[in-house]
Amino acid sequence: MSTLVKNIIRFALFILIQVFVLHQVPPLHKFITPYLYFLFVIWLPFGMGRSLLMFIAFLFGLTLDYFLKCPGLHAAACVLVAYVRPFLINLLIRQEGDQQNYASPSIVSMGWAPYFMMVFILTLLHNGYVVFLEWLNAGTFLYLLGKVLATTGVSMLLILITELLFFRKEKFRTNTV
Amino acid sequence: MCFNFKLSLVRNIFLFIRKFSNFLFFLVLQIIALYFLFTYNKFHEAAFMDVAGEFTGRISQRYNNVQYYFQLRHTNDSLVKQNTHLLNLLRQDYEKADTAIKFFTDSLRVDSLLTIQRFKYYDAKIVGSFVSTQNNYLTIHRGSNQGLPKNKEWGVISPDGIAGRVVSVGENFSVVMSVLNRQFKVNSMLKKGGETGPVSWDGDNPLYLRLINIPKSAQVAKGDTVITSNVSDIYPPGIMVGTVAEIVDDKSSNFYILKLKTATNFSNLQFVYVLEDLQREERQKIEDPYKKGK
Numbered sequence: 001m002s003t004l005v006k007n008i009i010r011f012a013l014f015i016l017i018q019v020f021v022l023h024q025v026p027p028l029h030k031f032i033t034p035y036l037y038f039l040f041v042i043w044l045p046f047g048m049g050r051s052l053l054m055f056i057a058f059l060f061g062l063t064l065d066y067f068l069k070c071p072g073l074h075a076a077a078c079v080l081v082a083y084v085r086p087f088l089i090n091l092l093i094r095q096e097g098d099q100q101n102y103a104s105p106s107i108v109s110m111g112w113a114p115y116f117m118m119v120f121i122l123t124l125l126h127n128g129y130v131v132f133l134e135w136l137n138a139g140t141f142l143y144l145l146g147k148v149l150a151t152t153g154v155s156m157l158l159i160l161i162t163e164l165l166f167f168r169k170e171k172f173r174t175n176t177v
Numbered sequence: 178m179c180f181n182f183k184l185s186l187v188r189n190i191f192l193f194i195r196k197f198s199n200f201l202f203f204l205v206l207q208i209i210a211l212y213f214l215f216t217y218n219k220f221h222e223a224a225f226m227d228v229a230g231e232f233t234g235r236i237s238q239r240y241n242n243v244q245y246y247f248q249l250r251h252t253n254d255s256l257v258k259q260n261t262h263l264l265n266l267l268r269q270d271y272e273k274a275d276t277a278i279k280f281f282t283d284s285l286r287v288d289s290l291l292t293i294q295r296f297k298y299y300d301a302k303i304v305g306s307f308v309s310t311q312n313n314y315l316t317i318h319r320g321s322n323q324g325l326p327k328n329k330e331w332g333v334i335s336p337d338g339i340a341g342r343v344v345s346v347g348e349n350f351s352v353v354m355s356v357l358n359r360q361f362k363v364n365s366m367l368k369k370g371g372e373t374g375p376v377s378w379d380g381d382n383p384l385y386l387r388l389i390n391i392p393k394s395a396q397v398a399k400g401d402t403v404i405t406s407n408v409s410d411i412y413p414p415g416i417m418v419g420t421v422a423e424i425v426d427d428k429s430s431n432f433y434i435l436k437l438k439t440a441t442n443f444s445n446l447q448f449v450y451v452l453e454d455l456q457r458e459e460r461q462k463i464e465d466p467y468k469k470g471k
Binding site (some may be wrong): 016020023024025027030032050051054055058061062065066067068069070071072073075076079080082083133134139177 | 198199200202205206209211212213214215217218225226230232233236237240292305307308309310311312314316352359360380381382383398413444
């Protein structure tokens with residue numbers, strides 16, 4: 001399957017799962033909103049230009065926003081994730097050439113620790129930004145802090161489960177055949 | 178000299194844009210997103226919301242077709258309850274003191290008061306709803322094509338009590354701001370004593386609302402009913418809002434804060450009624466000059 005088709009299917013699936021599964025779960029606590037959808041942005045290929053990456057993230061976030069009737073909230077957070085992602089990949093990648101040798105960020109291409117370090121930082125940024133924007137409307141500082149931490153914990157758990165369930169085998173690509 | 182300077186300035190600007198193009202693009206996207214967010218929070222008018230609402234409405238409807246079956250029993254129960262309530266109001270069920278006069282209703286309009294109808298009811302199927310976010314909205318399958326007037330805020334009630342208010346009317350689908358939304362406010366009163374105060378949701382728990390400004394002189398007990406008041410501008414008076422679940426004695430003021438259990442159960446709500454206020458324009462016309470004066 002080509003990368004484009006694969007990513008289009010992922011786009012639809014992540015939106016549908018976030019809207020019709022994770023957001024339909026009865027709220028466990030006011031601090032917890034299970035976010036998983038932004039994993040789509042993390043999974044996008046290495047080779048994508050940064051502007052294109054941000055633009056796709058913006059469209060992706062906006063699609064979710066129109067379902068949840070809060071246009072802009074998740075779009076802003078997704079653009080932030082897409083903007084920061086290349087910096088983190090450059091910092092955390094194991095070997096210089098790995099961005100050419102593998103297609104997209106994953107446990108295989110980056111290794112367990114660096115990959116989850118990147119995911120953790122991006123999750124924290126995403127949730128921090130979303131909750132901060134919500135907090136501007138109403139809420140206390142304790143609410144902000146508690147919700148960022150609790151939501152990040154739940155998100156990390158969901159991402160870990162997703163990564164283990166849908167383990168992506170990345171092929172090692174070289175020029176020398 | 179001057180020309181040269183201008184040229185180099187222009188070149189520098191271009192160099193700057195090229196060097197920081199990613200960051201600038203990031204800023205542009207952020208500004209667009211935040212602009213969408215804040216205009217929507219204020220006026221509930223967002224770019225492309227009409228088109229997007231039709232699209233998301235259709236997908237939500239597909240999902241609801243499946244999910245609806247799991248709620249049938251609840252829906253049926255609440256409709257039967259409401260039917261019983263309405264049957265109890267029928268005129269022929271009341272006997273006059275003088276039983277010699279046979280009382281019947283016919284199609285002739287005898288009561289001249291009946292010509293002044295204030296609220297017109299539209300039924301609407303809920304196709305999409307959330308209770309898990311901070312600002313919850315419902316999507317209903319009724320829009321301007323099905324007779325709902327555009328560009329107005331209409332009240333929305335469920336068979337059990339108030340449910341929200343319409344914020345955007347599309348062609349086939351409309352968006353309803355749920356009671357479980359931080360921006361929602363409705364003026365309510367205690368059924369027993371008649372003390373009024375605003376009810377809102379604090380974003381904590383989708384089962385509880387908050388009623389403030391009830392003076393401590395009021396006689397309140399747990400389980401008391403709270404209904405919409407006479408001054409509410411989108412609901413008829415007497416629609417159920419909730420029941421008192423907890424009375425918080427605010428030591429710093431002379432008012433109670435009442436925690437209300439919502440009358441409507443939002444997690445299995447399937448049908449609502451949209452109320453068109455036929456006297457809205459007249460009321461606004463007569464109130465507006467005094468509101469502007471403030």
